[in-house]
Amino acid sequence: QEGLLGRKLDVEGSGKKASNRSWNNLYCVLRPGQLSVYKDAKSFGQGLTFHGEEPLTLAGAIWEILSNYKKKKHVAKLRLTDGSEYLFQCKDEEELQRWSQAMERA
Ligand code: I3P
Numbered sequence: 669q670e671g672l673l674g675r676k677l678d679v680e681g682s683g684k685k686a687s688n689r690s691w692n693n694l695y696c697v698l699r700p701g702q703l704s705v706y707k708d709a710k711s712f713g714q715g716l717t718f719h720g721e722e723p724l725t726l727a728g729a730i731w732e733i734l735s736n737y738k739k740k741k742h743v744a745k746l747r748l749t750d751g752s753e754y755l756f757q758c759k760d761e762e763e764l765q766r767w768s769q770a771m772e773r774a
Pocket residue numbers: 676688689690691739740
């Protein structure tokens with residue numbers, strides 16, 4: 669599973685509220701057990717992750733659809749075992765379901 673998603677870091681691994689809270693449109697690539705982000709499909713082709721970010725480890729992570737999130741639609745929260753939390757925004761409900769199923773399988 670791969671494609672463009674909005675992403676925002678909400679809580680850092682230390683448990684503190686992230687200082688950079690803006691959304692980025694990122695090319696997200698889900699492989700078994702890990703999620704990698706790239707600036708776009710071209711960067712993905714070159715193997716260059718966004719800002720050199722390491723893949724997120726999905727073992728033990730929780731993906732939760734935020735039905736009550738008022739500011740944006742089709743948003744889900746990914747909470748990692750290190751305590752960090754990311755929000756992901758899909759373009760529509762179908763994409764959200766697709767990513768949710770892929771996350772459950774990853
Ligand atoms: C953030 C940006 C985000 C917003 C966030 C702001 O400001 O406007 O879109 O998240 O609100 O802090 P900046 O770009 O200056 O970092 P939402 O779109 O989810 O509201 P927040 O601090 O309430 O997370």
